[in-house]
Structures are given as structure tokens and as C-alpha cells.
Amino acid sequence: MPVYGQLPWVATQPAGPVRQASGTLNGMVTPRGSPTTTWFEWGADLSYGAVTTLTNIGTSGRVVRISAPVENLVPGSIYHYRLAASNAFGVAFGADNLFTTGMGVATWNDPSTSTPAIPYDVSNIVAQACGHGHSLAVVNDGTVVAWGDGVSTYYANYGQATVPAGLTNVMAVAGGWEHSLALRQDGTVSAWGEYHSPPQAAYVPAGLSNVVAIAGGDSHSLALKSDGTVVAWGGNTDKQLSIPARLTNVVAIAAGSTHSLALKADGTVVAWGTDPFATPTTPPPGLSNVVAIASETWHNLALRSDGTVVAWGDNTYGQTKVPAGLSNVIAVAAGFQHSLALKADGTLVAWGNASYVSSIPAGLTNVAAISSGDYHSLAITSANVPPRVFTRTVAGAMNHDLIISLLGWDPNGDPVAFQISSPPTNGLLYQYTGSGRGDAISSPGTPVADNSRVLFSPSQDLFGAPYTTLGFVATDGQNNSVPGIVTINILPPPLIVAADLVQTPNPGFSLGFSGLSNATYGVQAEISPGLWGRLGTATQTSPGQFIFVDLASTNLPSRLYRVISP
Numbered sequence: 129m130p131v132y133g134q135l136p137w138v139a140t141q142p143a144g145p146v147r148q149a150s151g152t153l154n155g156m157v158t159p160r161g162s163p164t165t166t167w168f169e170w171g172a173d174l175s176y177g178a179v180t181t182l183t184n185i186g187t188s189g190r191v192v193r194i195s196a197p198v199e200n201l202v203p204g205s206i207y208h209y210r211l212a213a214s215n216a217f218g219v220a221f222g223a224d225n226l227f228t229t230g231m232g233v234a235t236w237n238d239p240s241t242s243t244p245a246i247p248y249d250v251s252n253i254v255a256q257a258c259g260h261g262h263s264l265a266v267v268n269d270g271t272v273v274a275w276g277d278g279v280s281t282y283y284a285n286y287g288q289a290t291v292p293a294g295l296t297n298v299m300a301v302a303g304g305w306e307h308s309l310a311l312r313q314d315g316t317v318s319a320w321g322e323y324h325s326p327p328q329a330a331y332v333p334a335g336l337s338n339v340v341a342i343a344g345g346d347s348h349s350l351a352l353k354s355d356g357t358v359v360a361w362g363g364n365t366d367k368q369l370s371i372p373a374r375l376t377n378v379v380a381i382a383a384g385s386t387h388s389l390a391l392k393a394d395g396t397v398v399a400w401g402t403d404p405f406a407t408p409t410t411p412p413p414g415l416s417n418v419v420a421i422a423s424e425t426w427h428n429l430a431l432r433s434d435g436t437v438v439a440w441g442d443n444t445y446g447q448t449k450v451p452a453g454l455s456n457v458i459a460v461a462a463g464f465q466h467s468l469a470l471k472a473d474g475t476l477v478a479w480g481n482a483s484y485v486s487s488i489p490a491g492l493t494n495v496a497a498i499s500s501g502d503y504h505s506l507a508i509t510s511a512n513v514p515p516r517v518f519t520r521t522v523a524g525a526m527n528h529d530l531i532i533s534l535l536g537w538d539p540n541g542d543p544v545a546f547q548i549s550s551p552p553t554n555g556l557l558y559q560y561t562g563s564g565r566g567d568a569i570s571s572p573g574t575p576v577a578d579n580s581r582v583l584f585s586p587s588q589d590l591f592g593a594p595y596t597t598l599g600f601v602a603t604d605g606q607n608n609s610v611p612g613i614v615t616i617n618i619l620p621p622p623l624i625v626a627a628d629l630v631q632t633p634n635p636g637f638s639l640g641f642s643g644l645s646n647a648t649y650g651v652q653a654e655i656s657p658g659l660w661g662r663l664g665t666a667t668q669t670s671p672g673q674f675i676f677v678d679l680a681s682t683n684l685p686s687r688l689y690r691v692i693s694p
Contacts, residue, residue: 136164136213137393139191139379139419140222141340144299145313146254148203148229148268152299152313153180154340155211155222156191156356156379158393162215163187166194170209174224174472185213191356191377191393193340201229204252204510206496223419223433224458224472228496230254230268234513234539236492237504238465238483246541247275253508258501259303259344260424260464262289264310265506270297272310276504288321303501304330304344304383315339315354323347323362333361345383352381358390368401384409384423384441384462391421397430403442412440424462424500431460437469447480463500470498476507489513489539490610513539515602517612523647523693526591526620530584531560534576536602536609543604546576549611550599555586555618557598576600586618593617593646619647622674622691636679639689645671647693653678654688666691 137158143151153168164185171177180196194211201207207229211222230252246263250273255266262276274289286306295318300311307321307330315338319330324347332349336359341352347363356377360369366386375398380391387401387409395417399409403426411430415438420431427441427448435456439448445465454477459470466480474494478485484505490513497508517536524530534546548569551557559566560581569582576582586595595618602609626640643649645668652660666674681687 134160134162135217135220136160136162136215137191137377137395138211138213138220138222139391139393140209140211140225141379142225142255142300143209143227144255144266145270145297146227146229146268146299147270148252149201150197150199151201151207151227151229153196153198153209153211153227155194156393157185157194157211157213158189158191158377159185159187159213159215160189161187162217164213164215166211166213168194168196168198168209168211170198170207172205172207174208176208176210191379193354203229204231205229206231206494206510223431226458226496228254228508231496231508231510232540233263233265234489234492234507234509234511235263235504235541236487236489236516236539238481238487246538247273248541248543250275250541255300256497256499256506256508257301257303258424258461258463258499258504258506259288259308260305260346260502261504262303262308263501263504263506264289264301264303264308266298266301270299270313271295272298272301274308286322290320292318292320300342302342302344302349302383304349305346305385307344307349309342309344309349311339311342317342317351319349325363325365328363331361333359341381343381343383343388345388346385348383348388350381350383350388352378356393358388360388366402370400372398372400380421382421382423382428384428385425387423387426389421389423389428391418395419395433397421399428409441412438420460422460422462425464425502427462427467429460429462429467431457435472437467439467445481449479451477451479459498461498461500461505463505464502466500466505468498468500468505470495470507474509478505489516491607492539512542512604512606514607515539515542515544515604515609517600517602517609519613519615521594521615521617523593523617523619524584524586526586526618527588528586529565530586530616530618532582532584532598532614532616534580534582534600534602534612534614536612538602538604540604544602545605546580547601547603547608548572548574548576548582548598549601550597552584552596552598552616554590554596555584555616558583558585584616586616591618591620591644593619593644617644617647617693619644619693622649622693624691625673630677636677637681637687639666639676639678639691641666641674641691642672643674643691643693649674649691649693651676651678652690652692653681660690
């Protein structure tokens with residue numbers, strides 16, 4: 129029943145579709161029993177300056193979807209907007225939201241995982257989303273680009289980043305574990321990839337229409353309809369499809385791995401499903417005045433109307449420990465081990481796993497939207513973020529040339545080139561020609577001719593761990609990265625000093641050898657003539673003395689071993 133004598137409830141929702149010079153602003157209003165008039169305020173900053181046509185929406189106690197076109201926009205710009213509604217008791221405003229008519233994207237990841245691979249031609253982006261290991265973006269012509277499936281050992285390629293041919297008129301995207309979703313401007317949904325458990329091709333329920341928002345979990349999908357109801361489909365192993373009875377007046381949705389969230393028009397949050405330990409994902413008692421929600425695996429974020437953030441759920445990595453004093457937040461995103469907040473000044477704050485916090489690219493400002501996956505995050509931005517390079521250690525053999533690959537990438541997806549910032553002080557560095565030595569590199573600032581590879585030659589009969597270092601930077605043509613360091617170890621052949629069968633604690637063959645105390649040595653065995661397999665890493669028992677015990681060799685008539693580094 130409507131509650132009379134109160135202000136309407138107002139929720140600003142993502143804009144879309146957005147094109148190069150036009151867009152559609154969206155939101156929901158609950159009149160709550162009094163005649164209500166709605167409009168959008170919008171402009172280049174928080175002073176707005178422009179309003180849309182007034183619309184009378186009656187007295188309903190249910191949400192009413194509001195959309196209004198805006199024209200003559202500047203390409204490549206960011207705009208602020210909010211929905212407003214008035215009745216006899218006053219004016220209520222929805223939260224301030226941002227949209228862009230088309231900008232670039234920036235991505236960053238946990239440095240211990242694989243490098244995000246942004247296509248070089250990703251531009252004019254108006255909306256984006258992360259799956260667990262892949263990324264999706266909507267171009268301002270209504271098409272979709274996707275990338276990142278199968279780029280690391282964490283994820284397989286189930287077609288989640290293979291956009292269906294002919295997919296157009298898209299206004300929003302969402303990603304799950306191994307599947308993707310797209311919302312068209314006519315309110316229909318497309319799905320591709322696979323639901324995780326039980327394995328099945330991603331699909332959309334027949335006849336699903338009037339959809340205004342989408343979300344993807346590990347094995348399920350959610351859709352918010354224009355009447356404020358929710359549809360769920362896919363796997364239901366953890367009751368993530370068990371929508372609570374009489375769930376209405378929903379204005380936003382989010383999907384975790386095995387649970388679902390709904391934000392109601394009154395600013396409260398409803399959750400269903402469980403985490404891996406079968407623990408309900410119930411929101412904190414008293415949580416109210418919420419304007420946005422996010423979830424990705426087993427923790428949840430809620431943005432309140434005062435710009436503060438509330439988090440709950442799994443806190444194994446500190447992902448629900450919101451930084452003290454965090455305020456002026458306008459958007460939130462949840463990953464596997466981390467959380468992300470976009471502030472009103474266009475900057476980002478992250479918390480959780482320390483590697484995620486430290487990997488936000490320097491100079492990432494003017495951000496219009498954010499999303500997060502398991503080990504990566506994505507932002508729509510006009511900022512040209514400097515490239516990043518990765519410090520590493522390489523090992524080569526004494527008296528042999530060593531090919532060194534320089535590692536780096538650009539968060540915006542721009543092509544990068546490398547320069548040597550500090551040549552090695554021992555040995556000689558050369559350009560790599562593809563078959564051997566090219567020109568010598570002896571001066572700082574020398575461009576790398578092969579783009580990412582150089583060739584190092586140690587001095588005759590000398591070795592060490594470390595032996596020397598070289599410094600390098602990456603450039604995108606406008607900005608240089610901070611310098612990276614390659615530490616070079618030059619190792620002599622290890623000397624086998626003992627080989628014997630051992631009986632305790634388990635029978636096996638013990639191989640002892642000497643080498644450099646700062647080096648790591650692996651042991652291989654010949655599996656078949658000319659074919660070697662790695663058995664494991666040797667243990668240093670004292671400085672320069674190593675041992676490896678092969679427990680599988682007891683019943684073999686003979687076996688050949690060799691020691692390698694690394």
C-alpha cells in the first residue's frame with residue numbers, strides 16, 4: 129500500500145544508450161501516494177545547468193521507470209546527472225551519476241597474474257564491465273568489444289570474450305565467471321559463454337523483455353525489469369536463484385559468485401543465496417540510504433547517499449575493511465580479494481589484497497566508471513596513464529649470450545616501445561637482430577630496436593649471482609614509465625659431488641652438487657631418449673651446496689639426471 133504524506137523515493141540509474149553526441153538518462157521514482165512530477169538535472173559539473181522536460185507520473189506506490197533524451201553533447205566528454213521528483217511535500221533527488229560520450233579505458237591487475245591484454249583499438253567507450261577474468265566494453269555506436277578470456281592459468285576460454293556476430297544497439301554489459309551478458313536498448317538480453325556449475329551454455333529465458341539492468345555471477349544471471357521486479361536464471365546450487373517472495377520496487381541488482389543482491393527504492397538491500405561455507409549473505413542490520421551496490425565473489429559493497437561505503441561478507445584479504453575516513457564516493461566495484469571506490473574528484477581508492485592497492489596506475493584520474501574482476505580492474509577515463517614495466521631476474525650460462533625480454537604494458541592499451549635507461553656495468557649489451565648480436569648499446573636512452581628484446585654477453589669466464597643489472601623504461605609516445613630493473617645472474621656449470629641411494633626417511637636417489645649460493649637450481653631426468661622432464665628444485669643445505677632426492681627412482685634400472693638453472 130502507498131504511504132501517504134511523504135517525499136517520493138528517487139533512484140538515478142545508469143545512462144544509456146549513449147552515443148557520440150546524444151544520450152538517454154534513466155532512473156526510477158516511487159511516488160508513494162502523492163501526485164509526482166519528475167525531471168533530470170544534468171551538465172558538465174555538479175552545478176548541472178540543464179534540465180529535461182517535466183513528466184507527471186501519478187501517485188503509484190510502485191517504481192516508475194523514467195527516461196529522458198539529451199542532445200547536442202560534446203564527443204569525448206563526461207557529464208553529471210541526477211533524477212529529481214517533487215510532490216506536495218517537497219523535492220527529492222537521486223544520487224549524482226556520471227556518463228561519458230566516449231573515452232578510452234585503463235586496466236590494471238595483480239602483478240603476480242598475467243598482463244591484461246587491451247586491444248589497441250579500444251576507444252569511444254561509454255560503458256564497461258569485468259567478468260572474473262575478462263573485460264567487456266560498449267562503444268558509442270552500440271557495439272561491444274571484449275578481451276581477456278584464457279589469458280592466464282586461472283581461466284579457460286569458453287567463448288566469454290567472443291562477442292556474437294551482429295550484436296548491436298547495446299547499452300550495458302555484464303560479466304560472470306565464464307559468460308557474458310549484453311542489454312540492448314529495446315530491453316532484450318543476449319548471453320554467450322558458459323555457466324560454470326553445472327556446466328551449460330549461457331542462455332536467456334524465452335520472452336525476457338523490458339529489462340533495464342543485468343548482472344552475472346559464477347553460474348547464474350540476473351535481470352532487473354522496468355516494473356522493479358527481478359528475474360534470475362542459470363545454476364541454483366546455492367539458492368542464488370531463490371528470489372525472496374514479493375520482492376518488488378527494486379532499482380539495482382548485483383551478483384556474487386553464489387548469491388544475489390537487490391537494492392530497493394527505499395534504500396535497503398535484500399540478499400539471497402550463500403557463500404562457499406553455506407553462510408547467508410545477509411546485509412548488516414540497519415543498512416539504509418543505499419544508492420548503489422556491488423558484488424563479485426563473496427563480499428559485498430553498498431554506497432550510501434552521504435558518499436560513504438559499507439562492506440560485508442568474506443574478509444579473508446581485508447576486502448571488507450573500508451579505509452577510515454573514506455568519503456565523497458560516487459561508485460563502487462568489488463573484486464575477488466579487493467574493493468574499489470571512485471571518488472567525486474575522479475580518483476580511485478582500493479583496499480584488500482595489498483598487490484591490488486599498489487597496482488592502481490599512477491596518474492589515473494578523470495575516471496567516469498569502474499568495474500573489477502578477480503585479479504583486474506577497469507576504468508573509463510580520458511587520462512593517458514604512463515606505461516608500466518616489471519622488474520625481474522634472469523639467469524644465463526657463463527660464456528654464453530643471453531636473450532633478455534623486457535616486460536611492460538600500457539594501461540590504456542597503447543602500443544609501447546622500450547628504451548635502455550642504464551646499461552649494465554659488467555658485460556656488454558647489444559641490440560637483438562632475431563638471430564644474434566646487433567649494434568652495441570652503451571648509452572642511456574637508447575631505443576630497443578627489437579621493441580622488447582636485447583642480447584647480453586657476459587665477460588669471458590666471469591660469473592656471479594647477481595652478476596649485473598640493466599635499467600629500462602617503456603614509452604607510449606607521450607609518457608614514460610618509471611624505470612624497471614633486470615637483474616642478471618651468470619652461472620657456472622654446477623658440479624655434481626655426490627650421488628647415492630638413500631634409505632631414510634624414504635628410499636630414493638640422492639643427487640648432491642655445488643653451485644652459487646644465490647642461485648636456484650632445478651633437476652631434470654631423462655624420460656625417454658632426448659626427452660627431459662623437470663623433477664623439482666634442489667635444496668641448499670649449506671652455502672653453495674645443494675641436494676635433491678628423487679623418491680621415484682628406487683625401482684628404475686637406470687636414470688640420467690641433469691641440473692639446470694633456473
